Structures are given as C-alpha cells and as structure tokens.
Amino acid sequence: MEVIYTGLRQTPEMIVNAALQEDVQVIGLSILSGAHNAIVPRIMALLREKKMEDVIVIVGGTIPDDDAAKLKELGVAAVYQPGASLDEIAGFIRSAVRQIV
Numbered sequence: 085m086e087v088i089y090t091g092l093r094q095t096p097e098m099i100v101n102a103a104l105q106e107d108v109q110v111i112g113l114s115i116l117s118g119a120h121n122a123i124v125p126r127i128m129a130l131l132r133e134k135k136m137e138d139v140i141v142i143v144g145g146t147i148p149d150d151d152a153a154k155l156k157e158l159g160v161a162a163v164y165q166p167g168a169s170l171d172e173i174a175g176f177i178r179s180a181v182r183q184i185v
Contacts, residue, residue, distance in 0.1 A: 085177070096126035104134055109181050112173075115145040120155065128158045140180050144168065 090102050103111050115123060124143060131139055143155060144164040152163040162176050 085174075096123055096130055099127055100130040100134060100136070103131075103139060104136065108139060109184065110140045110142065110177055112177075113141070113143045113145075115143060115147070118146065120145060120147055121151060124155050124160060125158055128160070138184055140177070140184070142173070142177070144173070 088102065088106050088108065090099065094102075099111065099113075102108075111127070113120075113124065113127070120143060124141070127141065131137060131141070137159075140161045141159065142162045142164065143160055145166075147155070147163055147165060152165070155163055161180060162173075164173055
C-alpha cells in the first residue's frame with residue numbers, strides 16, 4: 085500500500101481533490117474532534133459529484149454507535165472506534181480493494 089498523508093485540518097474539498105489527483109482507491113479519515121457529522125457527508129457528496137463512487141471511505145475516531153450507523157448509510161465502508169487494531173483496519177482495506185480491482 086502507498087499512503088498519501090494530506091495533513092491536519094483539510095477541508096472536504098481538499099481531501100476529495102487530493103484523492104482525485106492521486107487516483108486513490110481508499111480515503112481514510114481520522115476524526116477525533118466530533119466533526120464527523122459535518123465532514124463525512126460533504127466528502128461523500130463531493131465523491132458522488134466527481135463520479136468517484138468507487139473510492140472506499142473509512143472513518144476512525146471518537147464516533148458514537150448511532151453516528152457510525154448514519155455514516156454507513158451515507159456509504160462509508162467501515163467505521164473504527166478507539167481501540168480498533170491496525171491489523172483489523174489494514175485487513176479490511178486489503179480485502180475491500182481486492183474486491184474492486
């Protein structure tokens with residue numbers, strides 16, 4: 085896997101534009117601020133706008149179960165809460181990418 089880190093405090097527009105320019109298969113978001121209900125819906129809308137629905141989106145952070153369910157309804161492939169193992173996350177990404185290749 086190649087990881088492209090865009091840094092902190094990126095807007096949804098910046099995230100999607102970077103994903104488009106780099107031709108990524110997965111966008112991984114780490115959100116500890118509680119802003120997931122504002123950021124993720126906008127990212128998902130921008131991905132649809134730019135015909136990038138095949139990009140897998142995963143989100144990690146302090147996300148209540150009810151919010152995690154809503155994010156999945158928006159098309160987020162997986163939500164990882166504190167304590168999730170890196171092996172679990174990497175395994176999910178590998179499996180999900182194999183399915184779209």
